[in-house]
Amino acid sequence: MPGRRDTPADDAGERRLVRASDRWLRLLLRLYPADFRDEMGDALLETYRDRCRAALRDGGVGALAGVWLRSLADSTRNGLAERMRPAVGWRRSGNWGRDTERAVRRLARAPLFTFSMLATLTVGLGAFAMVATVVQKVLLAPLPYERPDDLYMVWRDYGKVFDLKRGNLAGTDLVALAAAGGAIEGAAALDLAQHTMTAAGSGSDETAPEQIGVLYTTPNLFRMLGVRPALGRTFAPGEVGKGRPALVVLGHELWQRRFGGRRDVLGTDVVLDGQPHRVIGVMGDGFRLDGQLAADAYATHPVNLAETEPGAGSYNVMLRARPGTPPTLVASAVGAVGRMVDERDFEGKGISLYPVGVKADLLAAVRAPLLVLGAAGVLLVLVLGVNMATLLLVRAAQREREFAISRALGANRVALVRATLLEAALLGTAVATLAALAGVWGTRALVALAPLDLPRRATVAVDWRLAALAAAAGALLGALAGAPPAGGSTRAQLATLLRNAAVRGGGGGFGPLRRAMVVAQVALSLVLLSAGGLVVRSFDRLLRVDPGFSPAGVLTFGVPVPGARYPSDTLVLAVHERLHRELAAIPGVTAVGAASALPLAGDPSQTTVRFPSAPGNTGDEERDRPLVDFMPTRAGYFEALGIRVLAGRAFAPTPTRGVREAVIDRTLARQFFPTGGAVGATFRLLGDTLLVVGVVEHARLRDVHQDGRPQVYLRDENYTDYGLSFAVRTDRAPTGLVPEVRAAVARVDPQLAVANVRSMDEIVSAAVQQPRLSAVLLSGFSLGALLLAAMGLYGVIAGSVSRRRHEIAVRLALGSDHGRVLRLVLGEGARLVALGVLVGAPGIYLASRVVDGVLVGVSPFDPLTLGAVTLGLAAVAAVACYLPARRVAAIEPAQSLLEN
DSSP: OTTOOOOHHHHHHHHHHHHHHHHHHHHHHTTSOHHHHHHHHHHHHHHHHHHHHHHHHHHHHHHHHHHHHHHHHHHHHHHHHHHHSTTHHHHHTSOHHHHHHHHHHHHHTOHHHHHHHHHHHHHHHHHHHHHHHHIIIIIISOOSSSSGGGEEEEEEEOTTTSSOSSBOBOHHHHHHHHTTOTTEEEEEEEEEEEEEEEEOSSSHHHHSOEEEEEEEEOTTHHHHHTOOEEEEOOOOTTOOSTTSOOEEEEOHHHHHHHHTTOGGGTTOEEEETTEEEEEEEEEOTTOOOOGGGOOSEEEEOSSOGGGSOTTOOOBEEEEEEOTTOOHHHHHHHHHHHHHHHHHHHSTTOOOEEEEEEHHHHHTTTTHHHHHHHHHHHHHHHHHHHHHHHHHHHHHHHHTHHHHHHHHHTTOOHHHHHHHHHHHHHHHHHHHHHHHHHHHHHHHHHHHHHSOTTOTTGGGOOOOHHHHHHHHHHHHHHHHHHHHHHHHHHHHSOHHHHHHHHTSTTOOOTTHHHHHHHHHHHHHHHHHHHHHHHHHHHHHHHHHHOOOSSOOTTEEEEEOOOOTTTSOSHHHHHHHHHHHHHHHHTSTTEEEEEEESSOTTTOOOEEEEOBOTTOTTOOSOTTTTSOEEEEEEEOTTHHHHHTOOEEEEOOOOSSOOTTOOEEEEEHHHHHHHOTTSOOTTOEEEETTEEEEEEEEEOOOOSSOTTSOOSOEEEEEGGGOTTSOOEEEEEESSOGGGGHHHHHHHHHHHOTTOOOEEEEEHHHHHHHHTHHHHHHHHHHHHHHHHHHHHHHHHHHHHHHHHHHHTHHHHHHHHHTTOOHHHHHHHHHHHHHHHHHHHHHHHHHHHHHHHHHHGGGOSSSOTTOHHHHHHHHHHHHHHHHHHHHHHHGGGGGOOHHHHHHHO
16 A cells, blocks of 8 residues: 555565465365366466455455455355256357257258158157056056045855856845955945936926936945035935835936036936936036946935845945955955855855955956057057167268267367257157157047947046156157267267278268167067067957857847836737837838847846756756856847857747747757757746757857857747847848837837947947957057168168178179179178067067967967068068168279279
8 A cells, every 4th residue: 555564564464364365265166066176276266366465455354355255155156056057068068059959950951860750759659658548547547436445346156056256246145244344344235227217307308218327226335435426415324225215316427418417406306217216416527437337327226135035136246345454354254254145045055255356356358458558568669769779870870970070170079979969859859749749649549449348438538647758758768769879979989980981971880789779679579569460360360250140230229118117018018019010110121139138238147057858967966057148039039130040940920829938059059969959858947947949059148259158048928027129130221220210119109218229230349349459559569660670670781781882892893793792781681680589589478478368269379470470570671671782783893992
């Protein structure tokens, strides 16, 4: 300062302050990351020292303290910012915006590559999202009930008496289960019935008759499930049995469709089969019971189950276990009740009860095909990832000249890695967006094509989590697929890059890695192809099965006759006769019939039969009383369905007086009359003695892919308690008869509903819809994987031809012929395919075991299918190799050597 004279003491104090500042500044540098300190630390320290000296000289200790504080603020802000950046070195090694712009331009200059990548990955990931949605919503998502894992269905196993391992329970069985206590918290009985509904109202939609499904249940069902109605209430404990008010709770869909969602529906009456029922509640949109318990409305049982006779009734029973009870204890408790019931009602014949989780019971039929499709979707994603990595490796190999020049001019490795990964990231991001959209649209299409009886079908929809999964899968594939070429371009020595780039056209690097990728693609594709081939062959076998009837030209429908409106057998038979005449009079109708259960569309009743003097009897009382499906049937039924009469005759229009006639199927006739002679035999059924007047072909009633139980057809005149479904054969288009059929039924009685109108072709198509959908999806996945493998193989062979162009020119110049060189190139592809087949062989075994549960009439190791799949893969691979190998024929040695 002017006029100031420094002393030795002042100099010593200044040196101490400078040293303190130096220590302070070094401490502040610790706030920066290590690589920043190594690169910029000395420069920052020197700058800070100069500022501290200048402040001390010009402003004294106060100014120096200000520099310390400002340095602390600057170091805290900048140092923490540097540490928070995940890739500090990357940020300082280039410009992200400029590199992204260059990556976009590079992709735009390769439209074929970009389009193929986007198209294949979008379709593949969209298919994966679609399948993942169905698997998650149907198989994995919990049921919408309280404590769904504690809910069980209880079934009766008659296996030690006759062939019925999934029988319903009697009312007294439910009472015994509910009273058992211990592990069992409660039980409910459920029984689905079809009724004709009419409602008092002003609109035509409300008064028109309609057949609906009504689930009769014990009052505790809704409390046991932990669900509440959206409007009104559910049933009280005492609202069950005879003499109680007839009450009904509407399902949400019926409420919306029939009553327009009116809230004043509470307290009004709906008429079910002529009986008024008071509406007391409406269930919410989220409540539904799927499978065989799907219903439009809910009512209580007309009888008190505790007052029924043992063995009376046939009920589905749902049980709730106490919280936290393991399934083994539940099975033990149910088994104990079953043993008590067996001793009480069946004289200890060994009939037992067993529980099955509600979800497992509901999904039993679809679990295997959905797991197969889910596994196929995962394999397809793996193939997509490998294919994307292969194509990016090919593209990176083609850019070796660019990498070499960039490295020679001083570009660091981090910048090259970032440039390579940016392309993959941009592709992955675009694919992620497109795949999410494809998954949404694909899922909607899949739901439209899925079987109507698919459990939880209404819940299948892509939500934001599944769309995010598809998007994340696309982004992850881009990142993973871009890693190998990015890493390879930086690990290679500069001399290697320059040597590889010296070959005209490049394309020589990453050879071992690309070949390994192709081998993996071939192996994965072979696994998917083998599974798809087995499922497709199984479906082909299924289509060739003879169902035992002729579906072409047949229209089917139900006409329920309300017992309250027609209370006597005579009245019911009169209605059936009038319906028969009216339907037969429709122009183009060639035959009319009816039965209580139509093929592939009904649920026939079961009972046991005995042929006391038949030659096929074994002497074993249980084997000689087989369980059969029996169906009351009208004359004309076999003609209408095209069921062949093998012996005797069908039912005549007029019954034989004093004789109860029956027609049996081929299966039952062969069991008791292996050499013939069934016609004229008598047997016992439901306490009656019946005369066999004919033998017909076995018609498949439940599953199109397997024979069911033996069948007995009874004349409907003797069994009017069973509702009938009509079958009309016509030489016109079956669906064209629908207006005339409705008019004919209305002429008989305008209060009769016409329900479940379908052609028999539609019924057969619906029966094979699930295996058809599985075959289409799995074959699509398989062909997609095959195409991806062919693309990868083509890229590798094309790169090899380009890489070895100079070598090939030398060979040709020294006298080798084009054919020999062509075989050399094709041999490389053949070795890759052969190695892929070898690697994929264990996967074929695993895939065959996985699809075994969905195959019909085909062995999981069917040699014809597996051989055809392998040959098909080899043929496609040969074409993929031959196309780039043709370039060998176009090589002119002199010109090629001159260019190099």
